[in-house]
Amino acid sequence: MTPLHLSTQSGTVLQGALFSEQPSDTVMIAITGIHGNFYSNPFYRNIGETLSRHGIDFIYAQTRDAFSKMAVINTQTHQKEIIGSFNEDFANAIDDVKAYVDYAEQAGYRRIILAGHSLGANKVIYYLSHTADCRIAKFVLLSPANITHLTNSVSEQERAFIRQHIENGRGETLLPFELFGWLPAQANTAYQWLYSDLLNNVHVEADGDFTQVERIQHTGALLIGRYDRFTYGDPAGFLQNINAHFPNAAQNELIFIDQTGHTYQQKEQKLADILRDLLQKWQK
Secondary structure (H helix, E strand, O other): OEEEEEEOOOOOEEEEEEEOOOOOOEEEEEEOOOOOOOOOOOHHHHHHHHHHHOOOEEEEEOOOOOOOOEEEEOOOOOOEEEEOOOOOOHHHHHHHHHHHHHHHHHOOOOEEEEEEEOHHHHHHHHHHHHHOOOOEEEEEEEOOOOHHHHHOOOOHHHHHHHHHHHHOOOOOOEOOOOEOOOEOOEHHHHHHHHHOOOOOOOOOOOOOOOHHHHOOOOOEEEEEEOOOOOOOOOHHHHHHHHHOOOOOHHHOEEEEEOOOOOOOOOOHHHHHHHHHHHHHHHHO
16 A cells, blocks of 8 residues: 555645555545544445455545544645645545545556546536536445434534624634534535535435536446435435436446445445456456
8 A cells, every 4th residue: 555645736735545455456545424434434444455456456545524623734735734624625535536546647547437426426416417527437325424414413403503603704713612523623624515506416305405416428337335324215216316317327337245234334345345246247
């Protein structure tokens, strides 16, 4: 495993890792979700080690919210900046994903598979819908995040507090409570979670706003655990509803993994094996 330190166009440095055991023309980039690091999502190691053993490189791609807070040196300002889930601006998602795709292109990969887990899957949708990046061969969406499920837990009192901070120009103030009961956040970030549609692009409801999904011409695969608790008890229906809005829905593969949930606990190697078989099929 080789550490990666990639600079975005704005100079923010993202930390990832490359799994590679032999020269390969195919790479899978996995955009992490919120707090989607090796510690909270150990399945990344299973995926990386499994794919690389079978001649497919793997990039574990942290974005700005992989941890609560990280200190990095901006390559443009040469100043220290603090990034993390507490102050993430969703509008930076395209910049973040592009940094990894640019790296893969410059490294000479001929086939780039763009994947994302949880909020990372939403970022992949956002990226592809706005860039139509022809360098991407296929996408893989792992347990897309149902943001409405999360925001429904925020009380009206908390929402009013957040709106008041924004109106009073105190967007960079850290909230005195944790959003969703577990996420320390500045008012600006909390406001985006509640009211921005940038990453709120998949839904349980059939009449939800699928504008971004409907713009994507790429094809690929969507995966979910049958115990995923962010889908109101219907993971299969959630994934089928998302897929129905892709222009080329019939060409996508839907894969359901039994006896596991949002982070594939106890099925980490099963997930890795499924992805290996999927990518090997796409290579033919």
